[in-house]
Amino acid sequence: MTAVVVVGSGIAGLTAALHAAENGCHVTIVTKGALPDTNTRWAQGGIAAVTHPADSVASHAADTHTAGAGLTDAAAVDVLVGEGPARILELVSRGVTFDRTPDGDFARGLEAAHAVPRVLHAGGDATGAEIQAALGSAVRAAHLTVREHALLRDLVVEGGHVTGIVLDGGERLDADAVILATGGAGQLYAHTTNPLGATGDGIAAALRAGAAVADLEFVQFHPTALAVGAPFLVSEAVRGEGAVLIDDAGRRFCFDAHPDGELAPRDVVARSNARAMAAQGDRPVRLDATALGAERLAQRFPTIDAAVRARGLDWAREPIPVTPAAHYLMGGIVTDLDGRTSVPGLYAVGETARTGVHGANRLASNSLLEGAVFGARAGEAVAAGGAWPIPPVSTTLAEAEAAAEAPPFSREALQQVMWAHAGLVRDAAGLDHASGLLAAWAASPAPLSVEDANLLLVARHVVAAARARTGSVGAHFRADAPAAASVPPVQEALAC
Structure with missing residues (x-):
């Protein structure tokens, strides 16, 4: 029986685990928090998929390519949108209760850069929590082994093949294959919608094992995080329902940058927000949802409504302050269409992976879909086994000259550097x-925690990728070359 360790317990990891187990594998799920402590649980807007005759996979694919600024992988996008409807039905069969219209059809929301409403949601704005709960129940019902509060320290590589993992504390878990589903690295930045656990653990472990990464320069910043209290995402679906962004003068400034205004691609809206904030002394811009009314806001967005009101704001009566925040990493560990990386025995799925479906900018609500589609494919591929079809490709970090003087390392200092530069x-x-600062910190003998070491390693690769891509494209915006996209000198990617 094939022994599989899945590291991570969001939609991608749990879907991979369930598919592997259902195909005869012995599966152990490892997660550094409790089973539900994932980015998936916080996803609000929903999951995009074609579920209506008026929609089509061709339209969904076209929207995905457009948002990705021409850098998406066509084969990967075809898999994503083509297999998406089946994965929705699978989620329903596992107990996910999507919101319905009075006639029993799926309720569908419209989000930025989608041609038609195709975003399914559950509990209004609690889609991720509903999916997380249903998949968690399915894992428990299947009696899969779950190791909670267990932090990945490193992968075990023997003879060029991944043969297990080592946990913080030294315990080794042997496996025939390892599936990394550890999410992204939002904690690289001073402002993020990600939870504290998003420290790039899987990407860093894969880098140390010699796996190829790509597209790490493409970091998506969500335009609307609450600017009062702890960062809290205000879903794009709110703008899809009719909310607008205004500056201190009450002007809808987003149309200055794009004819779609507040429903332009996320990178465009986020930069519009940043420019408007800079023009008014860095004060937050405001999201005006007052036209929706208190009843509609509470019904459609109960989670956001509660968070807004907990901060002493009444968004049914007055616009609320919002700011951009790091939200999603489009790049990651390079994989083929079944989650295989460049290191035999190692798979990656979800935000940890670079499948090619997002290109330079992720289409709204494609993230949960990616986890479901490619998680299922990886789970089935690991069970099928067979020869490793991908030649090894090593990622090397371009040497940077360390800063002559650098402040002492701290996570806060790292986050401020990444946010600013x-x-x-x-x-x-x-x-x-x-x-230079990152290189100096990396050369320092001062010991770091596992998570801080992971953040520092991933930060170095993000910055190296951003330096190599000298033109602007998608979420990667260079003020010194704002109009021309360019291909970096070395783009490590696998044929998908």
């Missing part, structure tokens, strides 16, 4: 400065 707007001077 590798965030929404970048340029050569800022990236060079960041690269």
